[in-house]
Structure formats: C-alpha cells, structure tokens
Amino acid sequence: MKKKSRFLQTPIEPFVVEEGLSADALLARMERISFQGRNLATAHRIWQKMLQDDVTIFLGMAGALSAGGLRMIVAYLIANRYVDVLVSTGANLYHDLHETRGRRHYVGSTHADDAALAHDRIDRVYDTYASEEEFIDNDNWVAKFAASLDKRPYTSREFLHLLGGHLWDTTGQDGILTAAYRAKVPIFCPAIADSSIGMGLSQARQHVPGAGYIDIIGDIVESANIVIRRPRTASVVLGGGTPKNFINQASVQAEFYSDQVGGHSYALQIVTDVPHYGGASGSSLEEAQSWGKLSVDSDKVSVQADATIALPILTTALAASARSIVAERRMPIFTLEGTMTIDGQPVPCNRFEEVNEPAV
C-alpha cells in the first residue's frame, strides 16, 4: 500500500451542530476546521497558554470597540487579570468614559442622512450614534480635571490612572478606565493627542496656563522598562493601529538595554486589515519575527475578523476555560501613583533600566 504523504497528518473534523453548545465548546469544535474559524479557535488555545505561562500580557485595542459595545468585555479582562497592561487609542478610552459617566451610544443606521445628523448634532460611527453635546460636556469634564493637576508633565499612563481614579470617585461605575484604576493595571495611550481626551487636555490650557502636559516620550521609557523588568511577554492585539506597534516597540526598545529580552513569547491578533498594502495594522506576525518583535519560536495566531464578532465568543469561552488558570496566575503587581512600580521595583519614565548580565 502506498505510503501517505508527510503532509497529510491531521484530518479536518467537520463541525457538527449541536443544540446548547457553550462558547468554549463551540471553539473546541472549530479547532480542526479551516480558515479563520480555525484561527479563532487557536486564539482561544494560545490565550490559555499565555495565562498558564509566567508572562506579562499586553492588550492593544484600536477601532471603535468601546462605542461599539465591547468596553465591558475589556473591563472584564482587566478586572480579572486576563491581561496586565492595556495600550489603547484615545477614542476607546473616551467612549468608555462617556458611558461610565452615564451617557450612551445609540443603535444607528449606515444609511443615515448625514446632513440631517449634522443638523441634529449627532455624530455617526458607521451604524452607531452619539450626541455631540454630551461629547462636549465630556471634553469640559476632562479639561477641568486636567486643569486641576500639577503643572508638570505626566506620562499618559500616570494621567490615565488619575483620570480613572477621578472617574471612579465621581461615578462608582464599571468601565475600562475604572476597572484599570481599581485593578492597578497601567494604560498607555501613545496617540492621546489624536483623540477627544487629547482635545480635553488641550482645552485645559484655556483655563490654566501651562496645564495639559503629557510626557508621551516617557511612556516609551516606562513601557520598555516593564519589559526589562519582566522580559517574558505576550501580545494580544485587537484591531492594529498605534497600540499594536507600541506593544511591539516596548519589546524592541527593551532589547536595546537588556540581554534578557527576546521578543514576545506569544502573540495573538484579531485584525481586519490585510498585509498586502504594507501597513503595520495588517502586518503579519511572521514579519514581526524579522524585527525581533516576536521571538522566532513564539506561539502566535492572526485572526482576520471583526472584533465585535470574535471578542464576545473568545472571552465568553475563556471565562469558562481559563477561570481556574487565572486563579493561579503569577501576574505582575503594579502600583500606579507617581512613579510606577512593578513587583515593588520602580519603573522610571526618565531613563531605561540597563540589564547587561546574561539571562539565567
């Protein structure tokens, strides 16, 4: 009998429909189908592995995920420490703040008359609406808070921790910023100047000269120092954008100052952009290996899917499959007032910690 090719090892197992399957059971049945379904099931498995391993997990989020109804998922991941560090666009934090302050986004239509919306001062995000007046009130709220701070530069990380605290104190409501404040999870926002939070900060200057300074370069130093302190890392990316690159940059930058850093050990991305136009958002995880952003033996998967489909399933599945794993995690412990600390050691924003000894 003819020998089978070495390429034909693991048969595809067709998905069998069964009433009542939970999200984790669904993903378990999708592990041996093909294409993005398989990739989503693999993402579930890799996230479990991250949680079992002793790694610091960075979560990046770009795209209108907060406005689009995913902010409580991210808050859940933070509160329950499925992730350790958040890197976000400003818009996601702003839309989170909007809802934590008791305002809402609304179900809208993609076939809206945008001139009519403009007349009513309704802002549209694809199929979702929000009130511009409520947004302006948020801006003022952020501006007022920023104006109340010391006249010194704050990293976005420190500012967002304080903002989260202020939000928790005034609302007592769950959300991304408040969950991160309470769980002492740092949030970096490298493109804060390109968001309504940045607009609020800029408006603080109208009230108090010299207010609203963000030391965005200090964020680079802090984030790299986290990796220098704990060189084994994982990257979970939703939607690409600046968070994706910033997480990779932390690793690359850390490697300049520490021999022990060698790229993320795990990487999982859920993206809708594609690689073939050369942009970073859609770039492949293989390409990231050439840069040393990921280690060449990292466990990795890229899922081409809208996060509004992929994330509800994935996190619901993890809530069941990873509950006991998370309970036993050896996660990093941060303090976030003034100079950040990790596991009791300071993480400065004004110089990189240099580690030249060989890895043990």
Next chain:
Amino acid sequence: MKKKSRFLQTPIEPFVVEEGLSADALLARMERISFQGRNLATAHRIWQKMLQDDVTIFLGMAGALSAGGLRMIVAYLIANRYVDVLVSTGANLYHDLHETRGRRHYVGSTHADDAALAHDRIDRVYDTYASEEEFIDNDNWVAKFAASLDKRPYTSREFLHLLGGHLWDTTGQDGILTAAYRAKVPIFCPAIADSSIGMGLSQARQHVPGAGYIDIIGDIVESANIVIRRPRTASVVLGGGTPKNFINQASVQAEFYSDQVGGHSYALQIVTDVPHYGGASGSSLEEAQSWGKLSVDSDKVSVQADATIALPILTTALAASARSIVAERRMPIFTLEGTMTIDGQPVPCNRFEEVNEPAV
C-alpha cells in the same frame, strides 16, 4: 430640558461576559452592540423569521466551505429543513462527496512549500490539504456513474439528485449530497462545468460517447418555476459567487412570467467581498432591491465575516432557538426523480409556467 434627537432611540448595550453562555444567548447579547457583531445577531433573528413565515428558503454556498469543515452544518440545515433549496458551486459538492466516500481533507499550513506539495501531489486550499490521487479516484467514480446514465440531458438538479442517491446507496454516510437526497431537497449547480464534478462528467465521454450532458439552461427554468409556484421566498447566501446571483435570477426570471412574484421577502448574506469594486459577490442587498431581486420592504442583513466563524455560531444558535419553529414549518414538498414536483405539481425544465392572474 432639551428634547432628545429622534435619532437617539435605542442605546447600545455593552456585551457582558458570562461563563457558560450558549450560542443563542451569545447572539442575543450581541443584538445591541455594533458593526458586524450586531449584523450576525440580526442574521439569527431574520433566519428565525424566515422559518416562521411561509416562504421557500434558498441557501447559496460558495467558497471552500466543504473542504473547510462546514459540510456537516449544511447537511444539518438540509436534513432539518432550515432551508428548502440548495444552490452550490461544484467544488463544495465535490469536496462533500470526497469526505462522504471516506476520504479526508487535512489541516495544513499557509506557509507550505508549494513545490514540495506539488511533488507529493498534495493540493492546497489556503491552510487545508488534500490528496490529488484521491481526487482523481473521485473523478473516475463520478465519470463512471455519469457514463451509466441515459444518454439524455439532465439538469444539474436532476443529476445531483441521482448522484446523491448513488452516494447514499454505496456509502450510507451523511453529507450534503446524501442529506439532500434523503430530505428531497433540490440542489442546483449553475457552474457545474467549472468544477471537478464537471471534470468527472467530461471524462464520462471518454468511456461512453454522448455521455455527460447537463442541461444547465433547464436549471434556470426549473428554479424560476419553483418561485412561480411559491412566490414568497427567502435567500440565505454564504460567500457570494454564482449561487448568490442564481438565487436572485430565479426570482427575477419568475417575475417575467408571474404577476405574483415580487422579489425575496427575506435576505441574509454572510460574505467577505466588499461592494466597492462592483462585483456581484460583494454587492449590497440594497442594490439588489433596485433590480427587484429583493422586495423593497424585505427584511435583510449582510454580515461581513468568514463563514467558518459565522456559520458554526449561527447554526448552533438556531438549533436551540428555532427547533420548535422548524417543527411547525409549512415547507414545500419536493419529488426529485425525473421531472421535479413541488407540493405535488410538476416543475418542468422546458418551459416557464405562466401566471398572469393578480396576486390574491
């Protein structure tokens, strides 16, 4: 107090993670988020409505769904009559036949060395492999069966019914073709000449002169006559391609001969192509209304997602949420030997049934 804009009616409800949610509960929580997550939840609701209404449901499938592990989902939808008529590419039926005959597709890699695969005669479909030798054996099996038929033209619908019967008789295994045979669900394959089933048919001529005639124009007549008989219809499309257009064409063609036909009442598509290049696969359901393919008041949703993610969730949810609805469906009853009948009336392939009376 300021009046709220008419545009701000239904707030977004952020998805809340909860351990153990089943697929239908997941989709219920996604109804008031945004983007494609909302659309997938809407698809679930619209499919339920179709099943509750007295409509004939066409299912179109394109893309490598059978090779990719979704064939038993389609078989489930057919066997349990979540759909009434299947329109498929040839490849999906061929890969179904391959597995029903006991062969497998295999988990592969997108980073394969294709020259090495070619050397081993392994055919790659993105991240999935199959043995070319096994494919050739299928071709011969199809050719032999086709050569055994009468020397007359068969519509693809009739041929595929006979092929399904032969497959059931020789294997006794579940799959798309065998489920359709047993459930008496017609399958149309308008592009059968562009597939390995077509290749098998062509090879029949090498054995028996005059074998392998498919009356593909007769398929147009039959499919339109189904709509003429039962003018209220629904369209469920996976992946676009020829099935999407063929299902719409049946409606448009039927309208030429019957005053009672007015476009599909429901339409649901799960596609990965986009509208902005003008191709039919990615075309919007709104555009379809201009043609009369859909009625202007149809209930419709387009989900931009890979079917390998969307379909397992959607059908698992339907298995729970629509079980009792399906039990009470008033579905069309077909016979598929020789001239097809629907609800006891013949559905010819050589002339359109003309219905000129006004709709009741």
Next chain:
Amino acid sequence: MKKKSRFLQTPIEPFVVEEGLSADALLARMERISFQGRNLATAHRIWQKMLQDDVTIFLGMAGALSAGGLRMIVAYLIANRYVDVLVSTGANLYHDLHETRGRRHYVGSTHADDAALAHDRIDRVYDTYASEEEFIDNDNWVAKFAASLDKRPYTSREFLHLLGGHLWDTTGQDGILTAAYRAKVPIFCPAIADSSIGMGLSQARQHVPGAGYIDIIGDIVESANIVIRRPRTASVVLGGGTPKNFINQASVQAEFYSDQVGGHSYALQIVTDVPHYGGASGSSLEEAQSWGKLSVDSDKVSVQADATIALPILTTALAASARSIVAERRMPIFTLEGTMTIDGQPVPCNRFEEVNEPAV
C-alpha cells in the same frame, strides 16, 4: 567593513514625479517601489514576456467590467491578439452586447434611493445604472436568436461565436463579442446559466420547444483540448470567479491526457479578493502551484487592485511597450464554426485528445 546581508541586493528606487510621463514610463518607474505598485509594474513586464514566448494566452474576466467601462479594453486585447482565448462570466458578455446594440450604462451614485430606482426600473451596479426595459429587450433579442438555431447542444464557445457573428451582422459595432468573432478568438462562458444570456437562452424554450441547449461539459473538453494541442500556456485573470478556475481546470484536465502539459508557464492576476478566507477568487498563485495549475517555475504576479484602476494603465502601457512584440507573435490560429480547429487541427468537444508520447 561589515559584509552586507545577502538579502539586501536591490535598493528601492523612490518614484520621482515628472510631468508628462506616459503609462509605460509610469510603470517602469514603479518597478522598484513596493507593495501593489511594484506588483502592477511586474504584471506589465510579465505580460510582455508572455507575448514574446510561444504560449497560448487565456484571459479570464469576472466582476462588472463591461458595465463599468472596460469592455473596449478587452475588445482591444482581443482584436490585437494580446490574448488568444477569453473566458468570461455571462454578465460581462451581456453588458457588452447591451452597449454594442447601442444602449448605454449610466454614471450613478452609491447613495441612491434603491426603492426609487426600483420604481423607475433602473438596475444599479454599485455606482452605475442601467434600464431594466432595455435589458428585457436584450433578453428577447438573445432568446429570438437562440430560438433560430438548430435544435442541438452547442458549447458556450460555439454559441457565443454565432452570437458575436449575429451581433456583428446586425450592428457593425465594436465590442468584446464582435471583436472575438472577427478575430476568431474563442470565448468560453462556463457559468452561462448564471447570467442574463442564460436567461435569454431559457426564454427561447418558451418560443421553440427544445431550443436553448448549451453543452457546458463540452466546453471543458474543448478548453482542455486547446491545452493538449498547445501545451505551453499563460493565464491572465481579472477578478477571479469562474473564469479563473476554468482556465486552471483546462490545464489540470489536459494534464490527465497529455504528458506534455505541466501547468501554465505564466500567470498574472488582478484581484480584489484575499486569500485568507479560502475562496478560489482570492487564492494565491503559489497555492495554484501545489495543484499543478501553474508550473513550479512559472513567472507570476498577483496584483491586489480594482481592475478599473489597474487595467487602463496596464493596457495603455502595453499598447506602447508591446506593439512590436505582438507584431511578431506566433499566435494560435482558430476557426470557430462548428467543430473548432486550432492551427488547422480539429478540437473536438466530445472526447479528449490523448497524447502519451514524452515531450520533445
């Protein structure tokens, strides 16, 4: 001094803007930039190579290219024999016929009110409109012509040649069908049943019983026999769909019957679909090598672009750069009445020509 990596050989040459550059000069300057710009420039070079080599060039076209204003480009490629065989969707031939008969498509808007269009019986293709009444007149014209033919099966290739002749006789106008008729270039339409040409054929049966038989399986045989006769081939694909696969199938099918066939020597595709959902339209040319559709040493390039941008540039460039090459081409000579011949030898549609001798 440090040795340079073997990977760093050919520097990127930034594109330099210069007034008055012609299309071929533009593409020449794009050869050493990156991403899809480089790929488009490479496509230009590969098409030139095809024309210089002694290969039969298949052109596949899918998507709404004729309605979208590219039909005279395809007619040009046929008339001047930049290609030798056309494989098309039915819609492209139908929209070509529509304009050759003197009707027009119209500039429209993507923000149209589709209910208003439906009311006016205007059919929309993304940003382009057409009159449904004029379409119905075309259907009748096709039906009447089909009803006038002999009551025997015609391959789509033979039917389309006769249709092109009838169109030329009645209009004397340029277009795809008439150019192919006059240049004796065969056109295959494997999914003719999924188009308005198919609808016209089906309506012929209403007038003349037994009319409108298309031997679509015969098209498989004819197309493979072309490859068997001239085993060296090239594939130019616009938009994927059934034409892409049919062209590859001709090669794979031919290989079953001839030792001399070994996959296309050149392949160029301009597509908007992506590989990662597993569909054939977006599949990579590397994947095609695993199947033997392309030879493992073929010259190939895939351009991710809308043909309405890429094709005007590419063909305008070729008109200058390949004019003298085309003048010296050793192209296949077809006759297309009844049984097709190639270079004087018959190309039957009822049996494959078997060639078992080793290649010379």
Next chain:
Amino acid sequence: MKKKSRFLQTPIEPFVVEEGLSADALLARMERISFQGRNLATAHRIWQKMLQDDVTIFLGMAGALSAGGLRMIVAYLIANRYVDVLVSTGANLYHDLHETRGRRHYVGSTHADDAALAHDRIDRVYDTYASEEEFIDNDNWVAKFAASLDKRPYTSREFLHLLGGHLWDTTGQDGILTAAYRAKVPIFCPAIADSSIGMGLSQARQHVPGAGYIDIIGDIVESANIVIRRPRTASVVLGGGTPKNFINQASVQAEFYSDQVGGHSYALQIVTDVPHYGGASGSSLEEAQSWGKLSVDSDKVSVQADATIALPILTTALAASARSIVAERRMPIFTLEGTMTIDGQPVPCNRFEEVNEPAV
C-alpha cells in the same frame, strides 16, 4: 416615445486604449468609467479644485509609504506646495530620514524566511527589507540631536522642523523632512511616541536627563489655530490612521473657538481600509459630515486603492494638469522657528485663538 428616467443622465464612456497616453490623459478617460477607476479620476479633479480655491490643504500620510518608495512624491507635493501642512506617522518620517541620510530600503520577498531575516538582522515590511543596524544608527543620530536641544517641551511640529533643518544641514539631500524644512511647511506627528523617532527621543534621556520632551497637546492647539486663522481647508488623506483623524480633529477643535469654521471644504482620501468594521481609517467621508469634520456641501471622494498604485498616477497627472494653477495659488505662508506664524500672525501652542465674530 417613453420618457427617460431622471436617473439616466450621463452615459458611461468605455475607456479606449491609445498608445502613449500621459497620466493626466489616462485619468481624463477614466472619469466616466465606474468603481474605483472613476473615483481616482474624480480625486484628480477635486485636487485641482482645491488648488484653485483659497484653502489650506492638509496632507495626511499613514502606512509604509516612505519605505515603499513614495517619499519623493510627498517631497514633491511639499516643495511645489500642492499641500500646505503635513500630518504623518512617525515611521514615514523615520524611513524618509533613513534614505535622506543615504541609506536604502531594499526590494524583498513576501515569502521570506523571517527567522533567517531575524538572524541577519533584516527588518521586513511586507515585500521590502531594511538593515536593523542602520536603523539603530538612525536612532542614535536622532537621540544625539534631541539631546542637543533645549530642555523644554517642543511640539512635534517644532521638533520636526528643527530635525529637518539639521538633516538638510548635514546631508543637503531631498526628502520629506528636508523639503518641508526648506518650503516652510509644518509637519505634525501626533503619534510620534509610537515610532522610531519617538524611540530616538526616548534614548536622548539616557544621555541627557530631561531631554526628549514633546508637547503633543501643544500640537492640537497649533493645528486648530491654523484652521482658526484660515477657516477654509481641504483634507488629502493617504491611508487613514492617526493623520486622518488629527486633520479632522483640527477642524472640529477650531470650530469650538471660531464661528467661522465649518468643516473641510474638500476631502479626498486614498484608503485600503473599509467602513464596515467601524474603524476611523476606513470610515466614509459621509460619516465625517455628521461630525462636522467636513462641511455638508464639501466636494469629496474616497478611493479604495493602494497608494503605491494611486499616488504615482495621481501626482504625475497633477504635475501636468495643475502646474499653472499652483503657480497662481494664494497659499498660506508659515514661519516655523519657535512660535509658528501663518501669514505673519503668531500661531501659539498654549492657547486657542478665539474668534467669535460672524464670518464675513
């Protein structure tokens, strides 16, 4: 005779191939075809209109355009004042600096062995390579320059002007940064912390305590003040990302402080992202109108295309068609040392200029 529908006004004019057409002639022939080809031709026309009108033109660039061979096009647009203000990602400025300093990017392969590249310290951007060692040398060069500056915060705009000057002084070579320096065109980089320029800035702190402060919030103020000074604006966006939003934000922020600001009068974007996942990069220009980012009567077009194809054609065409228009432009005159001025008036970074008078 039947009246023609009001929807059928302007017929599609099929593109006719003609040897030797220049880029502007090509685009002129594409104005009445369909889909993205028409959109690209419309972009050409709208850019001409911008140049004829008395508006300040913002150019946004994201994606790996500099590495990918388009940096000299952007330099051309700046030097010849087809644009007035540049908003860029850090990577595009960094890769520009890399080449201006005499280093190169290289033609690479998408099928590279990334582990082998990592071993050779070659960084891959899709199909393009660069030397990591050369990149590290750039980082050091930026760090050293940043360390030489005053210990005070600089807006990214001021820093990049100084960096461009230093680059011009040390190399005398053309490029984006040097062209902007010489033409006195301001460059904003809102996500500078997410780039290798940011990494260089962060490394300056290792040499000089307190170095490397970027006042990114000041950039918001400066950019809005530009719009307040000259309320009529246009937006040209390549690739979305932070530049797209930052340009819109400048308009929205300016509107808070001036009654004369009412959204961009013209908008043109060349993007590869799509709207249906809700992200800002792919968002439609109609949606932008709901926010007031664009005026409701703005002239606008979105082209779905890779900039490496679209931009060479578009700018080559403009070089011919807009040469005389540009010669007569009433463009804003900037000075960029210390506090920026526009048309002789200061543009502060520490407070918004308030304009409450009604527009004249």
